[in-house]
Amino acid sequence: MNKPHEILLKFRPLAALLLALAIAPATARAEDAQSGEIIVKGKPDAAQGAIEAKRLKSSDTATLLEDAAGVNVQSAGGVSGLPVINGLADDRLLVYVDNMIVCSACANHMNPPLSYMPSSSVGNIYVNTGVIPVSEGGDSIGGSIRVESQPPLYAVDDQLRAEGVVSSCYRSNNRAAGASFGATVASRNLSLGVTGSIDHADDYRDGHGNKITSTYYEARNFGLTLGARSENHRMTLKAGHQYIPGQGFVNQWMDMLANNSTFVNLGYHGSFDWGVIDATGYWQNTWHKMDSGDDKLPINLAPPPTMPYMPMITRGVSVGYTLKTEINLTDDDILRIGNEFHRFSLNDYWPPVEGYPSMWPETFLNINHGHRDRYAFFAEWEGSVSSTMTAILGVRNEQVRMDTGDVQGYNDQNSFTTTSGTTTTNYLQDSTTFNAADHAKSDSNWDFSAILKYEPDAVSAYELGYSRKTRSPNLYERYAWSRFWMASGMLGWFGDGNGYVGNLDLRPEVAHTFSLTGTWRDADRNRWQLKITPYFTHIHDYIGVKKVGEKIFTNETRNILQFTNHNAELYGIDISGQVALWGSEGFGKGRLYGTIGYVHGINVENGESLYHMMPLNARVALEQKLSAFTNTLEMQLVSTKSETDPLRFEPQTSGYVLVNLGSSYEYKNLRIDVGVTNLFDKFYYLPLGGINYDDFLASKKSTEFEPLAGAGRSFNIGFTQKF
Template sequence: MRHSASPPNPSPRLLPLALASAFCGIALPVQAAEVTLPPVVVTAPQAAPPWARFLAGQSLDAQRARTSDTASLLNGLPGLSVNAAGGVSGLPQINGLADDRLNIQLDGMGLIASCPNHMNPVLSYVSPNQVSSITVYPGVAPVSVGGDAIGGAIDVKTAPPQFAAPGKTIAGGEVSAGYRTNGSGKDLGLSAHYGTDAFAIRYDGSLAKADDYKAGGDFKSFTATGNPGQSLGRDVVGSTAYDVRNHLLGMAWRGDKQWLDLTLGYQDVPEQLYPNQRMDMLGNTEKRFDLHWQRQFAWGELDARAYHETVDHHMDFGADRRFWYGSASGGPTASYGVPCSPISATCAAGMPMDTESHTTGAKVKASFDLSATDTLRIGTEFQRYRLEDWWPPSGAGMWPGTFYNINDGVRDRLSLWGEWQKQITPQWQTLAGVRVDQVRTDAGPASGYANTNGMGMMATYQARDAALFNATSRERTDHNIDLSLLSKYRVSDTLDLDVGLGRTSRSPNLYQLYPWSTWSMAAVMNNFVGDGNGYIGNPNLKPETATTLTATADWHAADRAWAFQATPFYTQVSDYIDAVQWNAATNTAVATPVTGQFVTLKYMNQAARLYGLNLSGKMPLAHHTALGSFGLQGLVNYTRGKNTDTDDNLYGIMPLNARLTLTQTLGAWSNAVEWVLVKAKTDVSQVRNEVPTAGYGLLNLRASYSWKQARVDFGVENALNKFYDLPTGGTYVGQGTTMSINGLPWGIAVPGPGRSVYVRGTVSF
C-alpha cells in the first residue's frame, strides 16, 4: 500500500488502521520518522513484527553509494542474499528460495520477468536512488501482501510526491553522483518535487554505467573472446558491463479523506551483459503506469490500484562473445578472428532473440474496523500477462525461418483473500488469513528455424519436438489455496516471541512450462538460474506447495539499545520444480547422469525440504567518548536445502555466512568496518553439476559525512583485494563460443569483484 501523505483530517477511528499497518509491516511515513536508524541496517519500528523488516533513511543512503543494483540493498538482512546476474539485475534469495518463488512487488505491482534468462526481474526496473523504503517478509507473509509465491515477500516503494501545508507550497530536489573504481562504475541521479496542499508532482531519474569488473586475481587460463581483436585479461570478469537509464514521474491529488496518485515509469537499457548466461541483453525498453486511489470512511479504508506494463527485450552476443558461427563457404570451421562469409548458407551471424510482453493488473482491498481490537481486510486481484518470445533468423542464411520459443504465451491470475487481525490481550496479537488464486496458462503452437530434424551434420530434432509439443494439451488452470497464521506475544519489556505458520502455493512460470526444444543450442538459451546448462519446459508441471513454520525469539533492551534475534525456519515443498538430465536423441531422461560438463535438463516436479537458522543482533560498545560512539552489529545465516526424492542438494543455496560490523559516529561522521565471512560451498546440486566454491573473508571500509543539505559517502569494498567466487553467482560463461553447450570450459564459478574504491556525493536543494 503506497501512501502519498498522511490522510487529511485524521480521526480516532484511524488508530486501529495505523496499528494494523504497523503489525503487517506496511511502511507509513509517520512511522519512518519514529524509527531509530542504526548506521548500517534499519529494522522495522518496534510495533512491527520481526517477520517484517523495514529499510529506509540512512541505511539506504549508505547502501546506495556502493551499488547500482537495487537487489543488493538487501544485503545485511538476516536470511537475505542476492544471486548475482547482470550488474543491475540481481535476484534476491530468502532462506534458500529466490526469483519467482518470492513475491516481489514494486509500488504494489507484481511485475513478471519477460526473458528466457530472467534478465529483467522486478527490481531491475528501479534504481537504488529511486527507492524510498523496502519492507521484507522473510518467513510467512500475510495473505494481503500477495500470493503465487512460496518463499516470502519483498515490497519496494519509490518516493511519493510531497504535499504542502494548507495554503503553502513546497519545492526541492536532490542531485547525486557516484563513482566506483573497479569497472569504472558511474551513476547519476536527479530528483525534483513541487507540491501544494492539494496537488504534488515529483520526478526521479538515474543513469548508471560500468565496464567489465576485475576479480581479485586470475581465475581463467584463456583470454580469447571469439571476436577479432577482442581479448580479456585473465582477471577480467567478462560480460559484466551495463548501461541503464530509469525515469519516474509521479503526480498526486488529495482531498477530504481521499487521495489519488499516478506514476509513470520508463526504462531504457542499451546494454547489460551477463557473465553466467549464454546471451547478453542488448536492448530493453519498459514502460508502465500505476494509478492508485485511497479513501477513508467511517467504517475503515478502501484501496484500489490499476497498472499496465509493456516490455520490449532484445538479446544477442555482446562484445565479449563470439558472433559468427559455422563454416566459411562450406570449408573448415572458421577460427577466431576469421569470420564466416556473410553469403554462406552455413554461417550464422549471432543469434538474435526477442521478447515482448504486456502486463495489466488491478487490485481492490477494504479494511473494516470491527472494534478497537478487531480489523477485517478483504481483497481481490487480477493480473493479465501476455508473452511473445521469438528468435529471428540470424541474418546470414544459416537459420532460414523464425524460431518460436513461446508463441502467444498466456498467464492470467485471479485472486480473492481475506484476513482477520485480533488484539487478544494487550500483549498478544494474531493475524489469520486465507487466499485463493486461480492461475490459467496457455501457449500457441511451436515451430523451429526449419521444419527439419537436422542442419547438415547437426542434429536439432526441431520437427520432432515441435510436433510433439503441438500435439500436447497446453492450456491448464490451477486453483491454489494459501493459509497464514501469525502470532506475536510480548513476554516482557525485553522479550518478544513470534510464530508464523503458512501454506503457500505457486504455479510454474511460462519459461518452466513451454520451452519445447531438446536441441542443446536452443535449450541453453532457456536458463534463468545461471548454471550454464540448457533447460526444456514441461507443460505437465504442477504448482509448488510449501508448508513453512518460523519462530523468532527477540531479546532486547527496553529502549532497543541492544537486541538479539534468533529465527529458526522449516519449509517442506511438495511438487518442487527441480530438473532431471535429458537425452535429446531418445527424448527420455538420462540413464546415467553426466558429470564434469554442461548438460541439458528438463523441469520435473519432485519434493524438497529447506531449514535453517538466522541470528542477528546489535549492541553499544561506548557512548560519547572523545572518539565518538561505537557499536557492534552482526548476523549469521544458515540454510540447508535437499531434494527429498533424489537426495540431491538444491541448487543455488547460500552457504553458512556471517557479517560483523563495527560502527562509529562522531559528530557528522558515520563510519563502519565490516567483515564478511562465507563458508566453503560443498553441498552442491549434482544433477546440475553445480560448481563448488571455496570459503572466504572480505574486509569493507565505509565512511560518510553529512551536512544539513549534503552528504558524502566513500569507502573501499574488498579492501584486501581478496579473490573469491560468488557462491550463488552461477557458472562463468561470459566469453567465447557461448552458443555451443560445451564450447566453453566447465567448472569456473563467477568471481566476485576485487578491490573497489567508491565515492558518492548527494546535495539537496
C-alpha cells in the same frame, strides 16, 4: 554430504563471536510487528541516507536487501541480480514494485522486477523472510519483497513547496559512474515530481586483477509522479520509462542488447470511520532483445567455441489491479478483504540467422502469444487473544489460467547436414508433439496462514507461524518446448550453462512453512537486541529438473534438463542483533550490528542438495557516529560451499572474508560518501555466481567451466546535494 552440525563447527568461532555481541540489522531499518519484516523507512532524509551509503557499493537495487538475515543475491547482470530468501529465489518470491506485479519478460530472466526500480528512486523497502500473511500476496512459496519509490511530497502550509536533489557516484574497479536527479513542486494538496538516473559500468576485475568480461551495463530511467490529496484521501499517478542499451551476463549464453519498458500506475488510499481502502491499477510493457554482446564475439567456428549472432526478441505486458480493505470490527479486531487480478502476456521469438543451417530460414517461436492470468481473493482476521497475545488468521484462493499458441522451429526439419556432418535438431518432431497437446492449464491454489504473537513483557517477544503457500509454474517452465541443445541452452535463469526444457504436465508447488521467532531487548529498546528465527519448509511438487539429454564439449559436459516435480525440504536459521558499545562526547556513539544466515535444502527423493543454497554466512559491522560523520567497518564472512547440485554441475566454492570501509559526512544539504569495498583485494568465488561462461569461449582464459569470481578492491565516492 556435510551435516549441518559439521558446517556449524567449522564456523563456530564466528558464530560464537557474533552471538556474544548480539549483532543486529543494518542502519536506518526498523522492525514491523510481523515476523521477519525489515523496513528501510522513517524520515525521508534518514532513509535516503542509508540508501546512498549502500548505493555507493552497487547500482543493483537487489543488493539493498543483503543486510537482512537470510537474504542474498544470485549473480546476474549488473543491475539485474535475483534476490534469494532462505534458499528460494526469483519467481518463488513475491515481489511488488510500487504495488505492481511485474514478470520477467525474458527466457533468462534478465529483467527481473527489481531491475525496473533504480536504487536512486527507492523510498521504502519491506522484506519479510518469515511466515507471510495471506493479505501480503500469493503465487509464491518464499518470502516477500515490497519496494516503493519516493512518495509525493506536499507543502505543509499554503506556501508553494519546491525542492530537488542531485546525486552522483563513482566506483574505481569497473569505472562505474552513476548520476540521478529528483525535483518536486507542490502545494498543500497537489504534487508534481520528476526523477531521472543513469548508471554505467565497464567489466569488473577480480582480486587477481583479471577482467571478468560481460559484466558491463548501462541503465537509464525516467519517472513522473503526480499526487493529489484531501483530508482522508490520496491519489497517486506514477509513470516511467526505462532503457537499457546494454548489459552483459557473464554466466549466461546471451547478453542483453536492449530493454525498453514503460509503465503507468494509479493508486488510491482512503481512510474512513470504519477502516481503510487501498487500490492500485497498473500497466507495464517491455520490449527486450538478447544476443551475443561484444565480449562474446567475434565469431569463431573453430574450437574453443564462441557465440554467433543469435537475436532473441521478447515482448511482455503486465496489466492488473489490487483492491484491499481493512474493516475495524472492534478496537482490537481487524478484518482484511482483498481481490487481485494480474495478466501477463508474452511473445518470445527468435529471427532467423542467415548462414547457419540450424537457425534458418524461419522465425523460431519459443512462446507464441502466451498468457498467464491470476484471479485472487483473500480474507484475513487480526485480533487480540489476550492482553499479551495476538493472532493473524487468513485464507486465500488464486485461480491461475495459462495458455499459449502453436510453435515452430527455425525450419520444418529434424536434422541438417553440413561438410562437418549431420546434426539432429528435432524441430519438426518436438514442435509437432507440442502443437498436438492441449496447452490450456488451470490451477486452483489455496493458501493459509496462521501467526500467533506473544509478548509477555517489555524485554521479550515470541512469534509462532505456519503457512501453506502455492505457486503455479511460469510460462517458460510449462511451455518452452525444444530439446535441441542450442535452443534449450538459450533458456534458464540459473547461470549454470545447462539447457532447459518446459513441461506441460507440471503441477503447482505447495510449501508448508513453520517458523518460530524469539526477540530479546533491553527495556528501553535502545541498547541491545537479539532476534533468532529457526524455520522449516516442506515443498510438495517442488519444480526441479530431470536429465533428458547432454552436450559434450572437448573438456566439459552440460546437461539438457526438463522441469519436473519432486518433493523438497529446506531448514535453517536467521539471526540478527545489535549492541551499543559506547556513547561519549569525544568519541560519539558506537555500536556493533549484523546478521547470520544458514539454510540447507535437499531433494527428498534422492538426497541431493537443491541448487544455489547459500552456505553459512554472516555480516558484522562496527559503526561510529560522531558529529556529522558516520564511519563503518564491515566484514562479510562466507563458509565453504561443499553441498552442490550434481545434476546441474554446480561448482563448489571456498570460504572467504571480505572487509569494507565506509564513511559519510553531512553538512547542511550536502552529503559525501566515501568507501573501499574488498579492502584487501581478496580473490574469491561467488557461492551464488554460477559458472563463468565467457571464460569458456574462444580467446578467453579457460576451456573448462569455472566458478564466477567476485569483484576485487574498489575505491568509491558519492555526492548528494539537496536544494
